[in-house]
Amino acid sequence: MGNTRVFVCENSIDGIFTAVYDAWSSGYGHNNVRIEEQCEKNSYSNMALFSDYIMVKTDFDKAVKVSRSVRAKISEEAYEMVCKAALSDCQGKGDLIYRFLILGFRMGAGIVNHLSNEVVNKVFKLNRNVNGEVHHFLGFIRFSEHENHVLTAVIHPRNNVLTLVTPHFADRLPNERFVIFDGNRNICSLHVPGKPWVIAEIPEADADDYRCRADDEYGKLWKTFFNSIAIKERTNLKLQRNNLPLRFRKDMTEFIPDKPISEL
Secondary structure, three states: OOOEEEEEEOOOHHHHHHHHHHHHHOOOOHHHEEEEEOOOOOOOOOOOOOEEEEEOOOOHHHHHHHHHHHHHHOOHHHHHHHHHHHOOOOOOHHHHHHHHHHHHHHHHHHHHHOOOOHHHHHHHHHHHHHHHHHHHHHHHOOOEEOOOOOEEEEEOOOOOOHHHHHHHHHHHOOOOOEEEEEOOOOEEEEEOOOOOOEEEEOOOOOHHHOOOOOOOHHHHHHHHHHHHHOOHHHOOHHHHHHHOOHHHHHHOHHHOOOOOHHHO
16 A cells, blocks of 8 residues: 655645645545645644645636536535635644545535535535624624725634625725625735725734724714613623624624723
8 A cells, every 4th residue: 555645735724625626536545635725823733654745726717627527417505615714713624624525526516415424514514613603793793984985894703704794894885985894814804896806915913903993983882882772770690691602792882991001
């Protein structure tokens, strides 16, 4: 038995799809290959003995061929599932997607309901986790208006959900210029009226440049609303934490102090 070939790819949908294309067409056999995506902190798992590591250069044309095949030979639902799995923060998702597609091309559209299979079940759980976080951010994102009339917001998502939450706000704020900054990945979505929104990488960005400000009009409105609907005698902190996890609050206007923490 020969060494396992590990295809190491960029941590993105296009990167993983390129690795799927290269691994599939390599001729080494599905049992003798593995896909490993680059971690978001630019590190890799410990290298295994008796494995050959092959660096994969992201190729958009190869990625498109894989996406077309998934949509045509499995289903649109399966395509959406693997895309959302690719956006998750799960290490090892690249190989999981590869195993899912092996089954999918064999079973067809029915793969999405084959939850008794361990691979399918894991992909389903990744989708549920990503969808849950997107649902949270659609309600928890807070914008501030800056002097140039640009709306800005900061989020710190566990999964790479920026491409999933931005269309919601582009649809509801079509006449606004806005920026949503992902402080965990130093990327942001940019929306300008009349043009398609885009994702941009900002390596040296500071989240404080985009963070909600409690002293602007939006901030004052949020704080007034938050305080006016509260009933002190019926405060239930446990229920509040269940509905609004603590990790979201540092980016939400109503929980930001009126003064910088250093001045309190």
